[in-house]
Amino acid sequence: MSVSKKEIKKVTTNVLQEMKRGGQKISMLTAYDYTMAKIVDDAGIDVILVGDSASNVMAGHETTLPITLDQMIYHASSVVRAVNRALIVVDLPFGSYQGNSKEALNSSIKIMKESGAHAVKLEGGKEVKESIERILTAGIPVMGHLGLTPQSIYKFGTYNVRAIEEEEAKRLIDDAKLLENTGCFAIVLEKIPAKLAERVAKEIEIPVIGIGAGGGVDGQVLVFHDMVGLNNEFHPRFLRRYLNLYDEIKGAVGNYIKDVKSSDFPNSSEQY
Ligand code: KIV
Numbered sequence: 001m002s003v004s005k006k007e008i009k010k011v012t013t014n015v016l017q018e019m020k021r022g023g024q025k026i027s028m029l030t031a032y033d034y035t036m037a038k039i040v041d042d043a044g045i046d047v048i049l050v051g052d053s054a055s056n057v058m059a060g061h062e063t064t065l066p067i068t069l070d071q072m073i074y075h076a077s078s079v080v081r082a083v084n085r086a087l088i089v090v091d092l093p094f095g096s097y098q099g100n101s102k103e104a105l106n107s108s109i110k111i112m113k114e115s116g117a118h119a120v121k122l123e124g125g126k127e128v129k130e131s132i133e134r135i136l137t138a139g140i141p142v143m144g145h146l147g148l149t150p151q152s153i154y155k156f157g158t159y160n161v162r163a164i165e166e167e168e169a170k171r172l173i174d175d176a177k178l179l180e181n182t183g184c185f186a187i188v189l190e191k192i193p194a195k196l197a198e199r200v201a202k203e204i205e206i207p208v209i210g211i212g213a214g215g216g217v218d219g220q221v222l223v224f225h226d227m228v229g230l231n232n233e234f235h236p237r238f239l240r241r242y243l244n245l246y247d248e249i250k251g252a253v254g255n256y257i258k259d260v261k262s263s264d265f266p267n268s269s270e271q272y
Pocket of ligand 1: 030049050051052053054091188190211221223
């Protein structure tokens with residue numbers, strides 16, 4: 001039996017909060033286009049992140065820095081057209097919020113107005129406090145992102161695990177509390193020690209979603225292309241691959257080429 005749009009209980013920021021309180025884990029994946037977002041939503045994912053990782057996996061850039069606000073809106077609006085249930089969060093891209101809080105508010109309003117998404121995500125702690133406060137004044141839910149923050153890759157110099165040293169770990173805990181007190185509805189913790197992530201998840205009340213942050217947090221997020229093995233060049237320890245689509249698709253394309261070259265395709269039942 002098919003379920004009509006009206007019968008579906010949509011995931012909201014309140015639902016995520018209830019899930020944390022009830023000890024129910026939150027599932028989150030990235031998506032950047034209509035077709036993939038439809039599959040991910042139909043499968044029952046709780047949160048879809050239109051991540052600025054689109055800069056890497058969709059556009060082939062080395063970092064997340066080049067993607068623009070308009071490009072993020074293009075990806076987000078394609079996702080919005082596909083989704084019935086999941087909460088859709090969109091990354092504020094590099095350069096669209098760091099300048100000042102007014103710019104952060106304007107960028108967030110543009111995303112919400114032009115894409116129809118439900119929330120924005122931005123990277124950083126106390127340095128983005130004012131921006132978060134200003135975005136919240138417009139009624140736009142904000143997700144934080146701490147630990148490895150890829151928009152700062154040129155400051156870090158590497159994609160290695162963050163907050164191993166006590167001083168950085170302490171700063172991260174302070175920032176997580178600050179993001180909660182400022183009004184973020186959830187936080188992503190990327191590539192930090194599992195024990196530290198678990199401690200943060202216990203010390204704050206909003207959901208903590210991990211990527212490379214162990215199992216002691218309130219939910220997990222992965223980049224869709226990595227999870228289904230569309231990308232065969234990225235093998236971090238935290239990644240669990242559920243498919244090997246790179247090889248499967250390459251094999252299928254190879255078979256198609258062979259069939260075209262040998263005139264096996266199309267056959268008599270594949271034509272008019
Ligand atoms: O852009 C992205 O995909 C992300 C996730 C890695 C959390 O920010």
